[in-house]
Amino acid sequence: xxxxxxxxxxxxxxxxxxxxxxxxxxxxxxxxxxxxxxxxxxxxxxxxxxxxxxxxxxxxxxxxxxxxxxxxxxxxxxxxxxxxxxxxxxxxxxxxxxxxxxxxxxxxxxxxxxxxxxxxxxxxxxxxxxxxxxxxxxxxxxxxxxxxxxxxxxxxxxxxxxxxxxxxxxxxxxxxxxxxxxxxxxxxxxxxxxxxxxxxxxxxxxxxxxxxxxxxxxxxxxxxxxxxxxxxxxxxxxxxxxxxxxxxxxxxxxxxxxxxxxxxxxxxxxxxxxxxxxxxxxxxxxxxxxxxxxxxxxxxxxxxxxxxxxxxxxxxxxxxxxxxxxxxxxxxxxxx
Numbered sequence: 439x440x441x442x443x444x445x446x447x448x449x450x451x452x453x454x455x456x457x458x459x460x461x462x463x464x465x466x467x468x469x470x471x472x473x474x475x476x477x478x479x480x481x482x483x484x485x486x487x488x489x490x491x492x493x494x495x496x497x498x499x500x501x502x503x504x505x506x507x508x509x510x511x512x513x514x515x516x517x518x519x520x521x522x523x524x525x526x527x528x529x530x531x532x533x534x535x536x537x538x539x540x541x542x543x544x545x546x547x548x549x550x551x552x553x554x555x556x557x558x559x560x561x562x563x564x565x566x567x568x569x570x571x572x573x574x575x576x577x578x579x580x581x582x583x584x585x586x587x588x589x590x591x592x593x594x595x596x597x598x599x600x601x602x603x604x605x606x607x608x609x610x611x612x613x614x615x616x617x618x619x620x621x622x623x624x625x626x627x628x629x630x631x632x633x634x635x636x637x638x639x640x641x642x643x644x645x646x647x648x649x650x651x652x653x654x655x656x657x658x659x660x661x662x663x664x665x666x667x668x669x670x671x672x673x674x675x676x677x678x679x680x681x682x683x684x685x686x687x688x689x690x691x692x693x694x695x696x697x698x699x700x701x702x703x704x705x706x707x708x709x710x711x712x713x714x715x716x717x718x719x720x721x722x723x724x725x726x727x728x729x730x731x732x733x734x735x736x737x738x739x740x741x742x743x744x745x746x747x748x749x750x751x752x753x754x755x756x757x758x759x760x761x762x763x764x765x766x767x768x769x770x771x772x773x774x
Contacts, residue, residue, distance in 0.1 A: 442618050447515040449473040449495060453503060453541070455522030456480055458628040458635075458674055459559065461488035463518050467684075473513075477503050477521065488627045496764070500520050500541070506565040507548055516555035516614070518686050519545055525634050526563060526588045538593035546601060549612035557683055560598055560692060562669070562737055563591030573740045574619060574694045576602050590605065591625035594619075598692055614687045618679065621696035621739050624759070625673030626767040637703065638710055638760055639668075642768045645710045650719040653703050658735050663722040664704030667736045671697035672759035675751075682749055689747050696739025697753040709757045713764035 440441045450467045454460035455476030466578075468474045473495040489497070498506055500521060507514065522538045542558055549556040565572050566585040573580070581599050586592045598617050605611055624636035641651040655663045679695050704720060711718045725733065754762070 444750075446513050449475060449510070449513045450515055450518060451475045451477060451503070451507070452506040452518045452520060452533070453477045453500065454559075455497075456485045456489050456632060457520060457524070458488075458625075459623060459673055460518070460520035461492070461627045462625065462673045462677050463520060464489060464494070465746055466493050466681060468494065472515065475506070475510075477506075483630060489492070501566070503541070504544065504548065507545075507552065507554070511554060514554055516557065517545060517549060518680055519556065519558040521561060521647060522593070524591065524631070526590045527634075528588075528590060531589055534589045534593045538590070539596055542597045543600060546560075546597075546604075546612065546615070547610070549615075550610040553613055555614035555669060555684065555687060556612040557614075557618065557680055558597070559594070559618045560619045561591060561594040562619050562694070562696065562739065563588065564595040564598065564619060565736040565737070566591065567732075568736055569736055571740070572690050572694065572738055574743050576692050578602060578606070580603070587734075602692070614683070615690050615691040616683050618676070619692065619694045619696075620676055621669040621671055621694070621737055623671055623673050623676055625763055627673070637706060639768070641707060642710055642714065642764060645707070645716055645719075646714045646769075648716040648719070650721045651707055651710075652721050652723050653707060654725040655722040655731075656735075657725055657730050657733075661735050664707070664720060665702050666733075667700035667702055667738070668706075668734075669698070669700050669737050670706060670756050670759070671696050671739075672754040672763070674759075674762075675753050678751055679744070679749060682751070686748065691743070691747070693744045693747070694739035694741055695744070696737075696741060698739055698741040698756075699740045699753075700736060701737035701756045705756060706760070709760040710764065712757070713761040714769075728749045 450472045452464045455464045456478035475496040628635040653664045
């Protein structure tokens with residue numbers, strides 16, 4: 439679809455647009471006929487490769503976002519805010535405030551003033567250990583019950599709570615807003631994430647050689663080794679939700695973005711071996727003691743709210759997503 443005839447507001451600003459999810463968002467919006475501006479720090483590394491194939495309108499540094507939006511708001515169709523420290527292991531609280539909380543709140547306020555749609559990355563990490571469930575309930579009472587396990591999850595929940603408070607109090611808000619609580623996302627563009635990249639990316643080279651891959655043993659009596667469950671979602675499905683939201687400006691709220699089906703790490707490993715054309719070989723090692731007390735054994739997005747809002751596309755199954763990721767991106771010279 440081309441949006442050139444839709445008027446002057448044909449540009450999408452993607453913050454964190456050279457990162458994992460952000461680069462996939464930028465590519466999809468460009469292919470959808472939008473002019474795309476990426477805001478990110480590329481630094482001294484391979485991150486630029488995530489956007490090298492995209493026909494971009496501009497690339498700016500994150501510290502230039504405020505002035506860019508002030509100057510160019512007349513042509514913006516919306517802001518997709520994916521920029522953040524995404525490492526759940528980050529312990530520097532001041533850094534989390536500076537990179538995660540402050541830019542998100544500032545962009546919310548700016549979008550409210552300029553009348554711009556604002557779609558931002560929240561996270562399944564807001565649910566903590568999952569004992570309170572995984573329903574994307576926006577009520578202040580429900581939000582107040584959540585207990586993230588790390589500073590990253592807290593930063594996302596803090597923004598969610600602030601925005602819901604603004605909406606309920608009738609304070610200025612963007613004309614459309616959506617917080618996307620991503621669950622365990624995998625797919626192309628994650629190579630630069632180091633230890634934060636998906637297990638699929640980590641084990642593929644080993645599986646492709648037909649060698650045994652290692653997974654953590656279970657230290658919970660209710661789960662077998664490799665039976666720990668996660669809601670694994672292909673990044674292309676995350677992108678599809680964002681595209682749908684921009685096309686449906688009447689939809690606002692906090693939404694889980696997962697498949698709604700928890701799968702085991704053993705299932706994931708089997709899918710990688712299958713996609714690599716190799717027989718399954720899995721061994722299990724003890725989980726580090728530091729992880730044992732703060733490890734989630736089960737996550738599963740409740741996607742009923744997203745469905746009720748009108749998003750009807752099916753989510754990619756784990757087997758189909760892994761097969762696509764391996765054959766189109768990880769195999770051969772296209773590994774990324």
